[in-house]
Amino acid sequence: MSYRIADALIAEVDARLAAAHEDEYGALARKLARRGLDIEAITPEVEAFGVAVPTWGVGTGGTRFARFPGVGEPRGIFEKLEDCATIQQLTRLTPTCSPHFPWDKVADYRELAERAKALGLGFDAVNSNTFQDQPGQPLSYKFGSLTHAERAVRQQAVTHNLECIEIGLKLGAKALTVWIADGSNFPGQSNLNQVFDRYLESAGEIYGGLPDDWRLFLEHKLYEPAFYSTVIADWGSSLMAAQALGPKAHCLVDLGHHAPGVNIEQIVARLVRAGKLAGFHFNDSKYGDDDLDSGAIDPFRLFLVFNELVEARARQAPGFDPAYMLDQSHNVTDPIESLMQSAIEVARAYTQALIVDRAALREAQEASDALGAHLLLKAGFLTDVSPILAEARRRQGGALDPVAVYRKAGYRHAKAEERPAVAGSSSGIV
């Protein structure tokens, strides 16, 4: 029997923190009441919030220079599910995980689905991988996949994506996320127009294999591994493709996949307007696609993204149904600690956006009161909503302080005993 954190330990740590927490929750309730807000209308909304954990996220990531594996890393999808379940147990923010193929391939998907269910987990979007070659793969993706010059390579990539849909059906998923590394490193290496045509043709074949109630998430990325041009580099290319493919195709926004300084919240607003926002891969960045922990560098930007989302939901934007997932690379931290904290930071941004006075904000905007409008927005961001986040966890059986419980439990140490290191364990980022 593999080690699990006892609920009694959560209760024990919570008991020491309870009095201070209740005092702080009460103080925040009074503060919000003075603004005309009922904390008991907000906390249940936070309880209902969820963000998916990518199965590859529970392994230690790396850079193109090195990977420094931690101890007790999961050696396969079943152990990854254990770690995902632990994140959910303590935070109650991550009821689903997002699998990746072929990294998470197993012989029996019914067994995998049952194991996830037993752990209280569901499956979010399935992710395909045509950005690296697998052992025994007939044709190489070195010069592209869905947009490769040779039809046979494109076909191989399409077939892989169709297989991912088949697997996803067995797991109860409802979406396929496609990110391709296709692009070029030299001006002249490829015809910028022709590769887009090939993308549309290949993606169209994948689209044709989607079940009626499925969605196709197109993920764009500015650069890397292609350093001159990337086929789906930006939200414009992504939107053109999604609109050409049809109503089931939507544009996924990975926060790290933009040039520094780009106004991501405005991109979000445009995609919502077009009815084409698929959802998010949350992470943070300082310079490029750093894949740092969500909220670690620029929590204000994360808040501004959620401000657009809460606004879109409030006005019942047509087709608005974003999927939320973390997508970050943990190089120097315990991945479980990072993912727990990141889920909390994403929920924090959501909660801060929930308490913005939207009627007053609209009035200030109509009156061209620039500073007044800004201060109304800032009032949401500058409110410490930690007590709401903690209370939402507690009401669902999670921990007031997830990292404290996790460390006290000695989870990683227990897993290090259970999971002796193996060579060549897979982990990565998309």
Ligand SMILES: [Mn+2]
């Ligand atoms: Mn991503």
